Ligand SMILES: Nc1ncnc2c1ncn2[C@@H]1O[C@H](COP(=O)(O)OP(=O)(O)OP(=O)(O)O)[C@@H](O)[C@H]1O
């Protein structure tokens with residue numbers, strides 16, 4: 515009886531717990547929420563207690579601008595939990611906003627994605643945080659499988675598909691066939707490292723000190739992975755390293771591209787290694803179908819073309835690449851009872 519009611523009122527929830535963004539899918543509704551994976555906290559001076567003052571976009575807007583005692587943190591680093599309690603806060607916030615935990619009978623079943631190469635301990639931490647945040651049951655699915663389902667790749671068929679997901683903290687590539695991962699490779703380097711590379715470049719070239727949020731803005735506004743037909747420039751404001759005063763410099767897309775190049779090369783090499791390890795029959799399918807690119811960094815100008823040239827394989831950017839994993843998790847959710855049997859990688863949470 516209880517189970518019946520909780521099923522009715524609970525609404526199953528799918529979560530893409532990303533380093534940069536947390537995206538939430540509610541069964542029957544689709545993607546309902548996408549928020550930065552940020553939490554702002556205030557440390558009480560004496561007792562040392564921590565109080566959460568903002569979560570998601572409100573917290574991200576505070577990054578680098580907080581007064582003494584307040585800080586913004588990213589509880590996920592490189593795709594895995596770095597701060598357990600704050601990850602739990604983040605998930606709880608999402609479940610509440612998504613309407614999943616509004617009453618005692620409404621504890622939802624949650625499917626949540628994790629990078630393919632996480633350790634058992636890291637995977638268990640995700641399950642525990644999800645249960646701690648109010649889920650009745652928690653299941654995890656490997657991100658590449660979710661991303662592939664999310665973009666509609668025929669992963670259950672005996673046909674090779676390659677998906678490359680480049681997010682904030684991780685870049686992951688996987689070859690899938692017959693519902694499973696045949697080859698996978700990953701790097702704990704992605705969009706965040708691109709931001710850091712821009713910070714370092716501006717410091718070196720212009721003695722200009724900027725924060726990560728500004729660097730991300732530069733990356734999105736003028737970043738690229740191939741020369742542009744018309745190169746871009748923008749004025750970047752920050753602090754002069756020499757005298758500590760505010761200043762602004764005009765930065766070109768050529769300089770930004772140079773700064774991003776080592777990271778793009780690393781990603782390219784990671785995919786090359788995966789292609790080399792792919793059995794020839796599946797490699798042939800991949801050349802026919804193309805590599806599907808998902809994750810926020812797939813929106814970087816020229817990246818798909820650049821990878822396509824370097825890998826001699828078509829590269830196609832997924833529709834709404836930042837929601838691909840969440841849509842795939844949702845796909846699993848819509849058929850959870852069947853999927854539990856089909857996908858070996860879906861684990862039941864230890865309650
Ligand atoms: N137009 C754009 N050009 C370049 N980068 C972008 C663009 N839009 C978003 N990004 C970057 O994409 C990254 C976020 O992507 P996404 O939401 O897929 O990551 P995530 O899933 O949270 O991280 P991960 O999968 O690594 O845990 C950020 O680094 C962001 O700056």
Ligand SMILES: [Mg+2]
Nearest residue numbers: 532681809839
């Ligand atoms: Mg991701």
